Amino acid sequence: MTTVGILGGGQLARMMALSAAPLGLRFLVMDTVADACAGQFAPLIVGDWRDEAALSEFASKVDVVTFDFENVPAESAQWLAERVPVFPSPRALAVAQDRLAEKTLFCELGIPVPPFAAVDSREGLEQAVATIGTPCILKTRRLGYDGKGQFRLRSDADIGAAWDALGAQAPKVGLILEGFVAFERELSVVAVRGRDGEFRPWSLTENWHVDGVLSASLAPARVEPELQAAAFRHARQLAKALDYVGVFALELFCRNGELLANELAPRVHNSGHWSIEGAETSQFQNHLRAVLGLPLGDTRNLGHACMLNWIGEMPDAGAVLGEAGGHWHDYGKSPRAGRKVGHATLRSDSQAELADALVRVGAALGREAQVAPVVERLRGR
Ligand code: ATP
Ligand code: MG
Numbered sequence: 527m528t529t530v531g532i533l534g535g536g537q538l539a540r541m542m543a544l545s546a547a548p549l550g551l552r553f554l555v556m557d558t559v560a561d562a563c564a565g566q567f568a569p570l571i572v573g574d575w576r577d578e579a580a581l582s583e584f585a586s587k588v589d590v591v592t593f594d595f596e597n598v599p600a601e602s603a604q605w606l607a608e609r610v611p612v613f614p615s616p617r618a619l620a621v622a623q624d625r626l627a628e629k630t631l632f633c634e635l636g637i638p639v640p641p642f643a644a645v646d647s648r649e650g651l652e653q654a655v656a657t658i659g660t661p662c663i664l665k666t667r668r669l670g671y672d673g674k675g676q677f678r679l680r681s682d683a684d685i686g687a688a689w690d691a692l693g694a695q696a697p698k699v700g701l702i703l704e705g706f707v708a709f710e711r712e713l714s715v716v717a718v719r720g721r722d723g724e725f726r727p728w729s730l731t732e733n734w735h736v737d738g739v740l741s742a743s744l745a746p747a748r749v750e751p752e753l754q755a756a757a758f759r760h761a762r763q764l765a766k767a768l769d770y771v772g773v774f775a776l777e778l779f780c781r782n783g784e785l786l787a788n789e790l791a792p793r794v795h796n797s798g799h800w801s802i803e804g805a806e807t808s809q810f811q812n813h814l815r816a817v818l819g820l821p822l823g824d825t826r827n828l829g830h831a832c833m834l835n836w837i838g839e840m841p842d843a844g845a846v847l848g849e850a851g852g853h854w855h856d857y858g859k860s861p862r863a864g865r866k867v868g869h870a871t872l873r874s875d876s877q878a879e880l881a882d883a884l885v886r887v888g889a890a891l892g893r894e895a896q897v898a899p900v901v902e903r904l905r906g907r
């Protein structure tokens with residue numbers, strides 16, 4: 527029996543284990559904390575990412591390694607790769623861990639990006655703001671997630687506050703300044719690439735964020751076919767350049783009908799959770815098929831799906847479970863402000879039915895504001 531090792535034991539590892547259990551796989555998860563939620567379904571090794579004894583035990587017990595957490599030190603991934611197959615490769619991981627390396631690669635491939643500049647000092651920040659202009663966003667190059675490690679500058683007057691907020695982190699994680707994009711939409715391509723180079727995207731997804739955290743996703747996104755084709759071209763090119771194996775997400779802004787790449791997530795992605803019920807094969811199962819060199823499943827969508835993230839605490843499940851296409855995912859985490867604790871997916875055969883279901887669920891849960899932009903998009907206003 528094949529054992530898949532997963533570095534990081536959060537909800538992504540948990541959903542991977544749940545989705546691929548029917549394939550007869552076993553899982554072993556490594557995390558730095560003992561209450562990692564994937565540990566409810568798979569044995570867990572607790573250890574620091576640089577703890578060689580823990581890594582060694584992990585490597586000796588698994589046939590292949592993958593990630594639920596993109597910030598595992600690239601050196602630890604490399605150490606493992608010398609002992610056991612690791613997918614995606616430590617190189618792909620290293621590029622995606624650094625916003626500067628990632629944006630530089632996008633540029634090399636001709637994928638449009640917002641203006642950006644590396645920042646190493648307060649003077650460097652002043653120069654970068656002068657070049658890029660305001661509004662702009664200062665971000666840590668490494669270790670940011672869910673909008674953490676970011677500071678938005680509305681004008682030059684915010685330079686001091688931005689440096690006070692993030693300057694101390696510059697030596698350790700590096701900083702990058704990006705032009706602020708007044709986008710009409712945020713989109714993502716979630717796609718899988720097999721060991722043999724076969725590439726399959728799920729339908730383009732539209733995403734809504736609140737305070738930098740994903741709130742809702744709609745698939746298929748309501749966009750012109752040409753825009754979806756361009757997004758798929760960028761994703762395919764990127765995956766090929768990195769010789770990527772597994773599922774990844776390319777986050778995109780759409781402004782004036784043009785795409786600008788934001789970032790690459792080298793793993794299954796929150797904006798692909800809808801694929802569990804909304805596609806022929808989910809991102810989780812296809813990720814494991816890719817990592818194991820198995821044939822990839824069809825990524826075609828089954829009607830229209832909307833995923834709603836539950837942040838902080840779980841609402842009552844009844845309203846979602848009462849819908850014909852309602853699906854509930856409780857990650858088994860304790861409630862905490864800002865924490866992703868679960869999600870729901872509503873699936874319907876038509877956009878009109880999906881909009882109606884979202885209105886009912888939004889009203890029942892007091893989440894009208896969360897569903898409103900999705901309903902508006904579905905109703906085409
Ligand atoms: P994730 O959880 O997706 O990994 P992250 O912490 O890596 O998040 P980003 O994806 O860079 O952060 O930013 C989070 C959100 O903030 C984006 O989805 C977008 O809504 C907004 N944002 C980030 N960069 C820009 C930008 N340059 N212009 C406009 N909005 C932006
Ligand atoms: Mg990110």
Ligand code: MG
Binds near residue numbers: 788
């Ligand atoms: Mg992001």
